[in-house]
Amino acid sequence: SQQGEEDPQALSIQEGENATMNCSYKTSINNLQWYRQNSGRGLVHLILIRSNEREKHSGRLRVTLDTSKKSSSLLITASRAADTASYFCATDINQAGTALIFGKGTTLSVSS
Amino acid sequence: ETGVTQSPTHLIKTRGQQVTLRCSSQSGHNTVSWYQQALGQGPQFIFQYYREEENGRGNFPPRFSGLQFPNYSSELNVNALELDDSALYLCASSSQETQYFGPGTRLLVL
Numbered sequence: 001s002q003q004g005e006e007d008p009q010a011l012s013i014q015e016g017e018n019a020t021m022n023c024s025y026k027t028s029i030n031n032l033q034w035y036r037q038n039s040g041r042g043l044v045h046l047i048l049i050r051s052n053e054r055e056k057h058s059g060r061l062r063v064t065l066d067t068s069k070k071s072s073s074l075l076i077t078a079s080r081a082a083d084t085a086s087y088f089c090a091t092d093i094n095q096a097g098t099a100l101i102f103g104k105g106t107t108l109s110v111s112s
Numbered sequence: 113e114t115g116v117t118q119s120p121t122h123l124i125k126t127r128g129q130q131v132t133l134r135c136s137s138q139s140g141h142n143t144v145s146w147y148q149q150a151l152g153q154g155p156q157f158i159f160q161y162y163r164e165e166e167n168g169r170g171n172f173p174p175r176f177s178g179l180q181f182p183n184y185s186s187e188l189n190v191n192a193l194e195l196d197d198s199a200l201y202l203c204a205s206s207s208q209e210t211q212y213f214g215p216g217t218r219l220l221v222l
Contacts, residue, residue, distance in 0.1 A: 004154075031209055040200060042114070042213040067178035070198070088154050092209060099145060099168045099210060100204075 004032075004089045004103030012109045019076045023089030023108040024069075030092040032065055033100065036043050037086045046074075046087075079110045114138060116205050116214035121199045124220045130191045135203035137184040144186040145211060146178060149200040152200070161186055195219045 007022045018067070031050045035043040046090045049065045051073065056063045062075040076083055086107050089099040117139035125131050137144055143162045157170035161180035175191040184205070186218035190197055198221045204211035 035209070035213075040216075040218075042116075042202060042215040043204075044114075045210050046213060048210055052134075075125060099157050099160050099170070100155075102147075103152045104152075108128075 004091055004101065006087070006089055006103045007103070008106060009111070010107045012111070013079055015081055015110055017079055017110075019079050019083070019110070021074045021087050021089075021104040021108070023072045023074070023103060025089075025091050025101075025103075026070065027091075027093055029067075032063075032072050033073075033090045033092070034061075034063060035088045035089065035090060035102075036053055039085075039104070040057060045086065047084045062082075076108075079108075081110050081112045084108060084110045113144050114212040114214065116203065116212050118201075118203055118214040121215070122218045123221075124175060124222065125193050126211055126222050128210075129193050130189065131193060131219060133203075133219070134186045135186045135190045135214055137186070137205035138179075138212050141205035141207045141212070142184055143206045144180055144184065145204045145206070146186070147202040147204065148172070148197075148220060149202060149216075150196075151199070158188070162173055189204050195221050197221050201218070 022107045033048045034046040060077045086105040088105045090102045117136045145160040147152040149155040159169040160167045164180045180186045199218045202216045204213045
């Protein structure tokens with residue numbers, strides 16, 4: 001079953017613009033992570049935000065978490081063509097381990 | 113590069129056959145998780161191994177089974193393959209919260 005749902009499903013922007021993707025989830029979490037996937041290959045970890053954190057930055061990435069609304073957002077600033085990929089949010093709900101529950105992803109296309 | 117490797121990269125099988133996929137963990141990681149990703153979908157959690165013991169399982173039938181070895185590498189076995197088993201199979205290793213994914217094995221069942 002899907003825990004997280006990303007919105008929008010697809011996003012097309014021009015280089016230099018900002019891209020914002022949203023994720024909603026259903027149950028309490030330990031943390032929420034964002035991953036990138038290029039062309040059906042392996043996933044690349046981008047950023048992890050814990051349930052007691054509200055905002056985190058990493059380079060051109062900014063992630064927010066609102067546990068009261070069970071939602072998160074990923075902002076990519078000054079997008080580049082190389083940012084073209086699918087982006088997934090994943091929630092850690094397994095208290096005994098680190099099993100991740102993924103959403104269906106947002107497909108980002110950045111054109112030059 | 114995450115240091116997680118998977119083999120083979122691609123595989124074609126027919127319905128009813130059995131398949132074994134392999135994963136080598138990143139050095140120092142004692143936990144391996146397996147995921148199935150159908151086309152256009154997000155990865156679905158199959159199961160997780162921690163120090164050679166199963167440590168959680170998703171909604172997959174018993175014909176999906178696994179092993180973790182003392183060096184923390186892992187195998188995913190699928191018996192009685194069905195057409196719907198066609199997917200990208202991803203393994204991920206971790207020592208704490210962050211999971212590091214391999215490039216995946218793409219399985220096609222005909």
